[in-house]
Amino acid sequence: MNNFTFYSPTKFVFGRDAESRTGELAKSFGATKVLIVYGGGSIVRSGLLARVEASLEAAGIAYVELPGVQPNPIDTKVREGIELGRKEGIDFILPVGGGSPIDTAKAIAVGIPYEGDFWDFYLGKAEPAAAVPVATVLTIPAAGSEGSGDSVITQKDGMNKLAIGTELLRPKFSIMNPEITFTLPASQTGYGITDMIAHILERYFTNTPNVEVTDRVAEGLIMSIMNEAPKVFANPEDYDARANIMWAGTIAHNGLCGVGREEDWITHSMEHEVSAWDDKIAHGAGLAVLFPAWMTYMAEHNPGKVAQLGERVFGITPGGDPKETALQAAKCLRAFFNSIGMPSTLREFGIQESDIDGLVAKFHKNNGEIIENRYLTITPEVSKAIYTIAL
């Protein structure tokens, strides 16, 4: 087991009507004027925004709104928020929504106190030294951003999708009411479930030996998500199933599943090129296609942890040939993703064999020619083979 620091100081307030505590919680963390960041009109139509604002008003907290954050959130919206926040003198940022408003809010949070352009942080040109405090009201269980210090933003010109991670951006609190997720479309529910499983697997697939506690927690989370998912699709208003999925999405990405080991994240990086190829491709859909393909390749080249997943999570008889068990595990995961409406192949997105070389080139341009210190070293030959399996 490797040395590690685990620090997850977000206060999670979870359950029915949790949003009514927004004002009280914001006040306890020192907010006096809040920038509310959100996407489309769904939180307006559902009345959630009005309830959050009523709670802030009851606590004597002023607020201004930044609506219009889009999926795959972009840098221009961040700059708009930084300008608005500075002009209005806000001292707290409250995204209400899923990963896109939350990641936008985090970018605004480090951007406001910074003299240069916030994109410097995403390019690695500068390190954030300060941030306006952020808290969240979560509406889509998927990205795990409500419990992480991470933010992913896309540059509008050039479609560069870049990430930062800093402890400064861990939300002070996150409000999670599973009832708010009752009305999520099935597709979005499926993308979210896929994304959270992927967040666990990116941490699970490691060559660091003897991380049994972290392994078992990760395996247990995946089993619980797979147990609850069919209930959510059978009855979108199954409170307990929605609640389990929502909480699993948070623990999947707050760091607990990664402590003590190297993490992988190759599949996420490969997926970013697929979403960038056509921004109508949902991140979750791309992951559902690529993760079983990655596992299939690993069955041949480094089957150990893939086979362990097969035995412990998918109930494949222990002690068999690791390669065969790993291949079977990849099939089981694909079958699960299909059962929640996810695609199986890149062709379903319109990607052809002739597009693969372009994906490989862009992937290595963004991540380096030879990517080491991962579950397997990734050369252009390897990434091409994985994209090809995914065809």
Next chain:
Amino acid sequence: MNNFTFYSPTKFVFGRDAESRTGELAKSFGATKVLIVYGGGSIVRSGLLARVEASLEAAGIAYVELPGVQPNPIDTKVREGIELGRKEGIDFILPVGGGSPIDTAKAIAVGIPYEGDFWDFYLGKAEPAAAVPVATVLTIPAAGSEGSGDSVITQKDGMNKLAIGTELLRPKFSIMNPEITFTLPASQTGYGITDMIAHILERYFTNTPNVEVTDRVAEGLIMSIMNEAPKVFANPEDYDARANIMWAGTIAHNGLCGVGREEDWITHSMEHEVSAWDDKIAHGAGLAVLFPAWMTYMAEHNPGKVAQLGERVFGITPGGDPKETALQAAKCLRAFFNSIGMPSTLREFGIQESDIDGLVAKFHKNNGEIIENRYLTITPEVSKAIYTIAL
């Protein structure tokens, strides 16, 4: 799933040589003069205390020492610490040790800013409103106090063992170096492992339905502890096994295994009477005797979750008679505890059938005649039956 708040803002710094970061971390949390609280001479002999103090000195932090905390820590030592801390004007408390120094440090932390006697908090006569910040250097994985806001103190006159829990007392940081646990005696290692499994089970045995995520995390932790325990006994210097056990002990008690449901804690309360009967009986040893007895009783009266544990953790074939599966689970748990050197019966402590009525009377005097809202309502008939099974 019930509504919940989960807030675990302790920074865990884990790994080899972690104690060398004590000064830097204490400084980052504002310490200028530290009260170091510890027990016997083992941390002096091992050089740990010197390394911690060197780290504080390097960071320019002053310190005073409060040695001599005993197992089952007592109120008089707390008062000594409060007096010393006030006189010396300390602004930070750093226990170096296991649960006893940590719990003592927490009591001192709420006692220093309080005008009355600190024992008021433990009697429920007053609520702590402020606390001196606490951080820990952990040497014994067991109590989980390094990640909790709990403290248990025994009143020297009368042997009342009482607890408080407040978010004010969550450690700011906890330093966990598994190498420090290499020299723990086998008995202490076994008591600690038993205690952490008990912390998980007290939260696992609940009537709150549909808490699948929390169940699976709890089951995974127990499986990992049972996997690593034999390695620690076979080779006390197995770093990875020690590391897994140490980290498991923290997650077992930081609240994660309890979110979204009622908890039980009857077995812990029943054990307190056993330790109080003879304070040479270790808490872990008492738990090892009582938990399988409690489960055996529940097999007859509320087998559901006991049987689930049997199927998922002990690998008992699913779908059998719940009572039989639950009985089998109790036997498996007892066999595991025996395998790490724990006793099976109260008689091994010298307790006789004629002592049972006294244990029952004291247990109900401290916890109420009829204890409701637990996995099973506990009347004197029930507690007597459980103590009798444990004989």
